[in-house]
Amino acid sequence: MSGLEQRLKAELARLRAADLYRTRRVVEGRHGVELDVDGRRCVSFCSNDYLGLAADPRIAEAAARGLRECGTGSGAAALISGYNREHRALEEELAAFTRRPRALLFGSGWAANLGVLRAVLDKSGALVADELNHASLIDGGRLSGARYERVAHRDLAGFERALGRVRGGPVVLATDSVFSMDGDLAPLRELAALCRREDAALMVDDAHGFGVLGEGGRGALFEGAPLRGDDVPVYMATLGKALGVAGAFVAGSEALVEYLVQRARSWVFSTAPPPALAAAAREALRLVQAEPERRRDLFDRVARLRAGAAQLGIALGSSTTPIQPLVLGDERRVLAVSAALLQRGFWVAAIRPPTVPRGTARLRITLSAAHAPAQVDALLDALAGALRETASLETAAA
Numbered sequence: 001m002s003g004l005e006q007r008l009k010a011e012l013a014r015l016r017a018a019d020l021y022r023t024r025r026v027v028e029g030r031h032g033v034e035l036d037v038d039g040r041r042c043v044s045f046c047s048n049d050y051l052g053l054a055a056d057p058r059i060a061e062a063a064a065r066g067l068r069e070c071g072t073g074s075g076a077a078a079l080i081s082g083y084n085r086e087h088r089a090l091e092e093e094l095a096a097f098t099r100r101p102r103a104l105l106f107g108s109g110w111a112a113n114l115g116v117l118r119a120v121l122d123k124s125g126a127l128v129a130d131e132l133n134h135a136s137l138i139d140g141g142r143l144s145g146a147r148y149e150r151v152a153h154r155d156l157a158g159f160e161r162a163l164g165r166v167r168g169g170p171v172v173l174a175t176d177s178v179f180s181m182d183g184d185l186a187p188l189r190e191l192a193a194l195c196r197r198e199d200a201a202l203m204v205d206d207a208h209g210f211g212v213l214g215e216g217g218r219g220a221l222f223e224g225a226p227l228r229g230d231d232v233p234v235y236m237a238t239l240g241k242a243l244g245v246a247g248a249f250v251a252g253s254e255a256l257v258e259y260l261v262q263r264a265r266s267w268v269f270s271t272a273p274p275p276a277l278a279a280a281a282r283e284a285l286r287l288v289q290a291e292p293e294r295r296r297d298l299f300d301r302v303a304r305l306r307a308g309a310a311q312l313g314i315a316l317g318s319s320t321t322p323i324q325p326l327v328l329g330d331e332r333r334v335l336a337v338s339a340a341l342l343q344r345g346f347w348v349a350a351i352r353p354p355t356v357p358r359g360t361a362r363l364r365i366t367l368s369a370a371h372a373p374a375q376v377d378a379l380l381d382a383l384a385g386a387l388r389e390t391a392s393l394e395t396a397a398a
Helices: 003-017 057-070 078-082 085-098 109-120 135-144 156-165 188-198 254-263 275-290 293-312 331-343 373-389 391-397
Strands: 034-037 040-044 102-106 126-130 147-151 171-176 201-205 234-238 248-252 323-329 349-351 361-366
Touching (some): 057 275, 085 102, 085 248, 085 275, 102 109, 102 254, 109 171, 188 201, 248 254, 293 323, 293 373, 331 373
Parallel strands (some): 126 147, 126 171, 201 234
Antiparallel strands (some): 102 248
């Protein structure tokens, strides 16, 4: 056995012993609210399909039309021969929807964040970033070579101090809009004001806000008084969550998008996404605008879950978004509660370090417009039972 093989096996054994080992479950058929998972029928409360569009037949038909007309793949990077009319149409529609001059389609949110930060920053600059940002923002900042200033979560005074330390070169302040494991919101207006004062560029990752928050589902920048393009020069959002498809985009000025076309390595050197996915995303974007009742239903389910949890004495976090964490702390117990819920027919993911800080292992309950009120009520009953059933594990851990 090679040294590499020995080291990998030892690390896998350590992860198992620490209750940090992760496994995949196999879903059969469409990824909707009701799923067949490893042969078991269950109701999913762990998807980011916030508007219930991932299994919508109209979007599937749009993808099918795209497959018939454009084939299965784009064949090359966009700068060679992979840029299809469906890609161009989607970019134009995303730019109009977000009220930005331009948008650029990426294969994933990861590729978008890495591509932007490596393109606009170098060793002469700095990235100021919330400590709970998406991993892609963290890795993009590190790979850029820029100075990295990590700021405590949502700490405005900390952001102000960090900006004061990095004057003199190009500076980007990057933040999620909705934090993926806590569901809380970044103080975007206050951060925009700080950036204006300190001549920094604000970059917002709106993966969990786009399609859900703001006027018409336009995202977190449209919650309350809209933030202008000058306030947030770099805007990124994904298409695989509320829109139920796949991919991501960056929206901004003509200069920003043209610069990314020239210098964003994760875009320049990647095969363009299949045109059929762009066709599907166009239909999803149309549905977001045509069916505002989806967002109303979604936030009705959020309110129902929170009210029911309060009645049962279940201490959810303070989130008002579809991401509703229940922090249990101990890895063993969170796995046990998740398993007990699955036995009762509910799939809720157990989230453990390093995805979240040590000591904050949690159930990450996510809601969809496709959840029926009765399903939310049934989850609450099952959750109360699972917590009672596993209470002894909490006592043992203490």
